[in-house]
Amino acid sequence: MADGLLTPEPRPTMWKRAAALPVAVRIGILYVVARIVTTGFFAIAAELAPFGSRFGADATPAAFAAGWDAWWYWFVVNVGYPDALPLTDTGEVAENAWAFMPLYAYIAAWLGAFVGSWIAGAVLVSLVAGYLACLVLYRIVRLRAESTAAMWAVVFFAAGPLSGLFHVGYAEALFLLWLFLALWCVMLRRYAWLYLLIPLMGFTRPGVLAFALFLALHGIHRWFTRAREPLPARDIVHIVLLGLLATAVGFSWQVYAGLKTGDAGAYLATELAWRRNWIADPPTEFAPFDGFLLGARFWAGQWGIPEVAGYVVLGVIVAGVAALLLFEPHVRRLGADLRLWSASYLLYLLAVFFPQSSLFRLLVPLSPLWGAAAMPRSTAWRVGVLAACLASQWWWIYTMYALAGTALWTIP
Template sequence: MRGVDLLHRRLLLCVLVAYLVARLFSAIVMQAVAHEQNPDYIFYSTGHQDYWQMTHVWDGRWYQTIVEDGYPQQLPTVGGVVQQNPWAFYPMYPGMVSLLMHLTGGSFAVVGSLLSLVLGGVAVVLMAVLIRDKVGAVAAFGVVCVFSASPPSPVLQMTYTESLALVLLISALLALQRRQWWLAAAAALATGLARPVAVPLAVVALVALWLRWRDREHDPIRSREWVAMASTLVGCGIAGGIWPAIAWWRTGVPSAYTETMGSWRSDGKVVYFVPWIANFDMLFHSGVVAVLVLLVLIVGFVVITIGPWGDAMGAVMRTWLLAYGFYLLAVLDAWTSTYRYLLFMFPILIVFIGAGWKERAQRLLVGWRTVIWVGLGLGWQVWWCWTLLVLRHSSGNPI
């Protein structure tokens, strides 16, 4: 009981400690696998592989390119086909890194990874508050522990945008959950320069606004609140189009952003839904098996999310899970990078640790489930670092 009392009184401190312990574990693993890295396949390699070198592999080198050279005025093309270029990457994170490098004189790897580490700490604190409001401090601590130990969690200390995007996303979800419409609008708008999550976030905003409208009889909506509520949708709408619009303005090509995103796809263009089936077919060597496995995953995800074992998470987090999950199904070319994208589905961990039931008496073995998931996550994280962070050939699987 003393531990439970501590969580209620010092929840935010406890989640920060858990987060930092998990990040120390990740740093040790990253340092351990660094000697397996082939410097010949690393952009900006110093020839000496260590923890700091590991923090900016893969997409990290694109952000370093943006910090050092900015965005190109002309899209690189070969035979009229747009090639991979920095316009696929949103500007808020590299802008923050560039500013801090100028102020501190630090290197990209050190400044960028430490910034991600700090922002990740802010994200888990906000996550704990968001979850505590619905299921209590103990469950909030459990979710943060499992999240911090999850396989792709090392990106929270790498030169990636996950940490920043989580801060903005969770701020928006928390504001929607508490009906703080202006704050939700500001956070949603900011995501437009950090991460392409505005579309599923807009779905969450619509549901939150509908729930508020439904309560209008016993809690009337004043004209000032109507304006604030509308601002939330406006923020999401602007966020969804602001970066493609900037890419168009800077390059003179209306489809600059979508063509750039298509350059990462196997067929050179963005195709909705189909890549999941194609990639599962490649994985299982059977189209029928691919479709069946995908259907099982979709049905399983929906059942986990909408079942009574998740009622306590509330409408905002539940809607986010469904909207974001189907958004990924529509736009993502599923492969190894899917691990990173799943970090944004953190509310599902409430169900995994058994804390999503409305009745607290039904929340059985939450502590033990948390310990089991943390152990599995740390073990899987070792595999993740060893397999996806280490480049042994130039066409390896990107994280």
């Protein structure tokens, strides 16, 4: 007995000590490590940038951070939105600031006043929003899976193919924070918070109309499952009012742009202007789902395959994604709400977007699906997914920033 009392207890291993830390601290450590890796990728990409790229042979990570759409957000703060739509030499609506929502730009400007520059403020907003989004993503996945799987989902997200967005002046990280909070509130049935979160989403970047569709599908699902989960009248009122709010917010920017410029179609004409980077003579009027049909034809021509084959490829992709959301067991374990959101957002993209290299970036609102990728308990699987994330992240940074603008597929 004396020997047992005198024998010291084994010291906890590093992993056990780490597991004992608060979740926010563990996620913070993982997030910092991921950001160090991404910073290294940007530094290497800057060294490899060729002379003919958008940023030139003397590219720097700071130039990357302020490039592409970041410049437009800076323009919104320092110049503002045009009172009259700018025109090209041929009389068509030119690319302009109306395509970019104001909230991220002005938060970055406010913070930039304290840290020295707009771009410093913008990157800080992206970095902090990315960390907070990781915290909320953990809580979302934790509602449907064990803590280890939720933590791995955070790892995949923090080190994911598009996690370079946490380092640049793009609004995606801030939008993801609002979105994850909104999805979490829906999953917890705390609808009142959405009256704040929906406007925040709507004026950060486009996509809130997809959330309006999601709320409609969520309400229908709750109605048909009310025998399993009671649907009180107050929830019905909240869902209907929030759906109307999301729809109103989704169209409000178009209305404001029309009133400011005197052109009711100002916003849609601005968005269509970007298609001229790929199509010499794009349609001047917006039609739902037209973008993906045009894109199937365009990319079929680029790949040297028959036009009908482009439509077949598009149909196969749509059917494959639908099957994934409907039948894949790990995705099903995430629950109806996350699956309905994913379906709503993908349908929204099909309706409004022209498929090009920015599609990778536009898919980041599907990040809750990392929870499904994290559910298999195989260590080999999880390490393999992480390795694929890092490899894809490097490819995206090298392609979109080092090779920026040297080909059709090098635009983030």
